[in-house]
Amino acid sequence: MATDDLCLLEQIVARHDNDASKLLQILREVQECFGYIAPAVVSSLATTLAIPRARIESVASFYSFLHLTPHGEYRVLFSDNITDRMLGSQDLMAQMCQQLWLQPGKVSEDGLVSIGTTSCTGMCDQGPALLVNGRAITRLTHQRVMEIGQLIRNRTPLADWPADFFRIENNVRRSDLVLGSTLLPGVVLRIAQVLGGQHVIDTVKASGLRGRGGAGFPTGLKWEGCRNAEGAEHYVVCNADEGEPGTFKDRVLLNLQPDLVFEGMTLCALAVGAKKGFLYLRGEYRFLLEPLQAVLLRRRDDNLLGKNILGFHGFDFDIEIHLGAGAYICGEESALIESLEGKRGVPRNRPPFPVTHGYLQQPTAVDNVETFCQAVLALHIGAAKYRAIGTEKSSGTKLISVSGDCPRPGIYEYPFGVSVREVLQDCGAVNTRAVQISGPAGVCLGESEFGRKLGFEDLPTAGAFMVFDDSRDMFEVARNFVHFFAHESCGFCTPCRVGTSILKQTMDKIAAGHGTRYDLIEVENLDRVLQTTSHCGLGRSACNPVLHTLKHFRPAYENKLKSLDFEPAFDLDGALARARQMTGRDDAGAHLKGEGI
Amino acid sequence: MNSSLTFQLDGATIPFADGQTVMQAALAAGHYIPHLCYHPEFKPHGSCKLCTVKVNGRTTASCTMPAEAGLNVESEIEELNALRRTLVQMLFAEGNHFCPSCEKSGNCLLQALGYDLEVHSAGFRHLFPDRPLDASHPDILLDFNRCILCELCVRASGEVDGKNVFALSGRGITKHLIVNAESGLLKDTNIALSDKAMQVCPVGVILKKRVGFSVPIGERRYDQRPISAQALDDAPRQSDAGGSCAACEGTP
Numbered sequence: 091m092a093t094d095d096l097c098l099l100e101q102i103v104a105r106h107d108n109d110a111s112k113l114l115q116i117l118r119e120v121q122e123c124f125g126y127i128a129p130a131v132v133s134s135l136a137t138t139l140a141i142p143r144a145r146i147e148s149v150a151s152f153y154s155f156l157h158l159t160p161h162g163e164y165r166v167l168f169s170d171n172i173t174d175r176m177l178g179s180q181d182l183m184a185q186m187c188q189q190l191w192l193q194p195g196k197v198s199e200d201g202l203v204s205i206g207t208t209s210c211t212g213m214c215d216q217g218p219a220l221l222v223n224g225r226a227i228t229r230l231t232h233q234r235v236m237e238i239g240q241l242i243r244n245r246t247p248l249a250d251w252p253a254d255f256f257r258i259e260n261n262v263r264r265s266d267l268v269l270g271s272t273l274l275p276g277v278v279l280r281i282a283q284v285l286g287g288q289h290v291i292d293t294v295k296a297s298g299l300r301g302r303g304g305a306g307f308p309t310g311l312k313w314e315g316c317r318n319a320e321g322a323e324h325y326v327v328c329n330a331d332e333g334e335p336g337t338f339k340d341r342v343l344l345n346l347q348p349d350l351v352f353e354g355m356t357l358c359a360l361a362v363g364a365k366k367g368f369l370y371l372r373g374e375y376r377f378l379l380e381p382l383q384a385v386l387l388r389r390r391d392d393n394l395l396g397k398n399i400l401g402f403h404g405f406d407f408d409i410e411i412h413l414g415a416g417a418y419i420c421g422e423e424s425a426l427i428e429s430l431e432g433k434r435g436v437p438r439n440r441p442p443f444p445v446t447h448g449y450l451q452q453p454t455a456v457d458n459v460e461t462f463c464q465a466v467l468a469l470h471i472g473a474a475k476y477r478a479i480g481t482e483k484s485s486g487t488k489l490i491s492v493s494g495d496c497p498r499p500g501i502y503e504y505p506f507g508v509s510v511r512e513v514l515q516d517c518g519a520v521n522t523r524a525v526q527i528s529g530p531a532g533v534c535l536g537e538s539e540f541g542r543k544l545g546f547e548d549l550p551t552a553g554a555f556m557v558f559d560d561s562r563d564m565f566e567v568a569r570n571f572v573h574f575f576a577h578e579s580c581g582f583c584t585p586c587r588v589g590t591s592i593l594k595q596t597m598d599k600i601a602a603g604h605g606t607r608y609d610l611i612e613v614e615n616l617d618r619v620l621q622t623t624s625h626c627g628l629g630r631s632a633c634n635p636v637l638h639t640l641k642h643f644r645p646a647y648e649n650k651l652k653s654l655d656f657e658p659a660f661d662l663d664g665a666l667a668r669a670r671q672m673t674g675r676d677d678a679g680a681h682l683k684g685e686g687i
Numbered sequence: 688m689n690s691s692l693t694f695q696l697d698g699a700t701i702p703f704a705d706g707q708t709v710m711q712a713a714l715a716a717g718h719y720i721p722h723l724c725y726h727p728e729f730k731p732h733g734s735c736k737l738c739t740v741k742v743n744g745r746t747t748a749s750c751t752m753p754a755e756a757g758l759n760v761e762s763e764i765e766e767l768n769a770l771r772r773t774l775v776q777m778l779f780a781e782g783n784h785f786c787p788s789c790e791k792s793g794n795c796l797l798q799a800l801g802y803d804l805e806v807h808s809a810g811f812r813h814l815f816p817d818r819p820l821d822a823s824h825p826d827i828l829l830d831f832n833r834c835i836l837c838e839l840c841v842r843a844s845g846e847v848d849g850k851n852v853f854a855l856s857g858r859g860i861t862k863h864l865i866v867n868a869e870s871g872l873l874k875d876t877n878i879a880l881s882d883k884a885m886q887v888c889p890v891g892v893i894l895k896k897r898v899g900f901s902v903p904i905g906e907r908r909y910d911q912r913p914i915s916a917q918a919l920d921d922a923p924r925q926s927d928a929g930g931s932c933a934a935c936e937g938t939p
Contacts, residue, residue, distance in 0.1 A: 129869050130869070132869070133869050142851035142854065142867050143867055143868075143869065144851060144852075144853070144854035144856075144865055144866065144867035144868075145851065145854055147854065147856050147865060148854040148855055148856050148865070151856040151857045151858070152857070152858050153858075154858075417858070434855075434858075439732070439733055439748075439751045441753075576859065576860065577859065578859070579858070579859040579860070580858055580859065581836070581857070581858050581859040581860065581861070581862035582734050583733075583734050583735075583736050584734065584735050584736050584737075584774050584777055584778060584835075585736055585774060585777065587781070587836075587859060587860055587862065588777035588778070588780065588781045588811075588814075588860065589777060590859070590860075591781075591814065591859075591860040592777070592780070592811050592812070595812060615773070618770070619770055619773045619774070619777075622739070622746040622770060623736040623739045623746060623770055623774065624736075625733065625734070625736070625748075660812075
């Protein structure tokens with residue numbers, strides 16, 4: 091497959107300066123060129139980079155999109171968010187598996203294709219979606235899936251597939267401060283640079299801007315902390331690892347307002363005294379890499395990046411884009427930094443925090459894509475005006491990613507303080523049973539809570555807003571989220587590594603009709619352990635989907651329970667599944683009486 | 688040691704030196720906090736979470752928590768021991784542990800902790816992972832079934848032996864120990880019986896061949912006295928010089 095120079099191993103490594111801290115980027119390019127990372131390639135990289143080969147395997151095996159064994163010329167991954175499922179993704183995947191004579195998760199005998207699932211690809215407003223060799227295809231239908239199957243069978247190169255398959259919509263439904271901005275590149279930077287870094291910090295502090303990734307830390311304080319922290323170098327990192335299922339606003343911002351993002355990063359660099367910045371782009375958004383690099387190039391040409399920015403002597407700053415490779419946990423800022431350093435994306439022990447000990451142990455300001463955009467606009471309109479938008483403790487606007495059961499899914503930008511009900515009205519949702527705010531780790535609201543408001547005072551959110559109408563089984567929603575956490579647990583700490591898997595088993599047991607009241611008590615027990623002992627937020631919030639849906643939709647669980655207080659987890663009929671598969675039978679006689687048919 | 692540098696642990700006053708963690712200070716002062724992945728000679732990374740304590744009301748791993756003057760630390764309380772029991776049950780459910788036939792029985796930290804914390808039942812459905820043995824090396828057997836992913840061998844081989852024989856592969860529940868060889872076999876690594884990595888496994892993964900059961904079960908270390916008493920024999924425990932460890936997870 092690899093013929094051109096771009097794909098020569100030596101070239102790939104040389105492009106990354108033979109630097110072991112660029113290991114993830116090197117592996118990602120090897121994967122893209124060769125379809126997998128062969129053992130001989132690992133050994134060769136180990137020699138060139140002078141690191142143990144076990145470390146390379148260790149890193150590669152952490153990321154879902156990197157493979158150490160052949161995975162087919164065409165690697166198809168169906169996005170498996172609940173919103174994809176609600177749009178029929180499971181049927182479509184079964185259809186493709188049948189068409190290509192393949193089992194999910196397996197590589198075809200001829201090495202042509204593999205089909206599997208992956209966590210939410212951030213296309214919830216235009217799903218069902220899939221990735222083929224890392225490229226996103228949206229708006230799947232039976233027709234489209236059949237066409238894809240044909241293209242794969244005919245070994246048609248991806249470059250020759252219909253361009254329409256790869257078209258990504260922005261679906262902006264409501265614009266405000268950020269999405270409506272027509273600011274020209276460099277305008278705010280020019281003024282800020284005259285007034286100085288301290289002025290940037292003072293203004294951002296006075297504006298009340300808080301981080302838009304969900305946690306809501308005051309941005310000005312973070313930048314000030316980073317500026318004041320001692321270190322040989324300071325770094326700016328933009329967290330574009332938008333992995334929270336149901337969130338896709340950063341994709342739209344990077345597509346429509348990349349200059350705001352980069353300008354915000356440059357302002358931050360001015361404020362904290364950084365010369366180097368990284369944009370950590372999630373692997374699912376690979377298609378944005380070239381357009382974003384073109385923007386960076388233009389900004390360098392316009393002297394908005396590089397040496398002596400805008401002629402200001404000594405103001406040097408440049409931005410590098412780093413691609414992720416399929417690991418939700420890298421959205422956690424310290425895991426993201428580990429990943430930037432070419433390691434497994436495992437959250438660090440904190441303190442110390444990245445603001446003092448971040449990238450390469452130097453002071454680092456890590457902020458969300460949207461936060462950087464908001465910072466530019468706060469500086470542009472001034473702190474007082476910015477503060478007047480939104481609510482007292484949540485100033486400014488917020489981008490909401492709306493998906494699920496509504497006729498107008500997409501991006502809605504509101505001033506903070508908008509109620510859940512208003513958003514539901516705007517997106518045209520009817521007969522809404524529940525709304526999941528801020529992804530699986532967030533909260534699930536029932537109808538009685540639709541009057542609650544989005545903002546740090548009430549419902550903090552990174553922006554996901556998934557709508558479920560009264561036809562949906564909220565137990566299945568929670569089960570999907572539980573599977574997500576088990577799949578994305580980094581495995582570092584005992585409670586999360588084992589606990590998320592046990593929780594998944596319990597939910598599957600209930601789904602199979604073997605659940606009892608005892609299992610619900612077990613869930614509460616697991617929650618206590620996960621919440622109090624987990625290393626990071628993933629483990630701490632892994633039980634949330636179950637607890638929240640239990641609170642509002644207990645009947646959805648109880649309908650599935652056996653009346654018994656206890657039933658062993660061992661599933662007798664399930665144990666025959668392999669025998670059924672081997673004999674090709676699935677009739678009533680191949681099942682235990684009255685079970686699982 | 689500055690006398691004003693003290694914190695409270697279950698009502699006792701614990702002195703500490705600058706740079707010590709809660710765990711290090713507690714052990715040095717003769718107070719046991721249950722632990723598995725912590726080892727006095729290595730930089731703590733806090734993955735097993737057995738050493739979880741309450742510091743001023745908030746739960747945290749005591750092996751990575753820097754000691755500070757005036758902290759109020761709770762450890763020996765039923766609430767925390769209940770959590771620890773569940774964590775031990777999780778580790779037993781995750782791997783394939785058959786104590787009666789295990790060469791490490793009686794010398795095993797996981798087993799000893801189970802006894803000490805009075806873990807009386809499995810608690811969870813076992814996951815029964817498929818983890819083949821590696822018997823390729825003439826002198827050393829690797830039984831991955833018992834691995835609890837504490838990374839002590841990874842740290843020992845990297846930091847002390849300078850060999851990086853071991854590493855962790857995979858993510859989440861599929862995370863597992865691998866060795867540094869293209870064949871994936873221990874015989875193709877440069878491990879030696881004299882390596883530190885040979886001495887640190889708290890369970891029965893890394894075993895020296897041909898010495899099995901030379902001490903009968905019943906006469907082994909934790910058959911004599913509970914682990915809570917013996918862990919203190921090793922005190923005072925010094926914090927090591929530290930430094931970053933590329934192979935270790937969760938350490939800055």
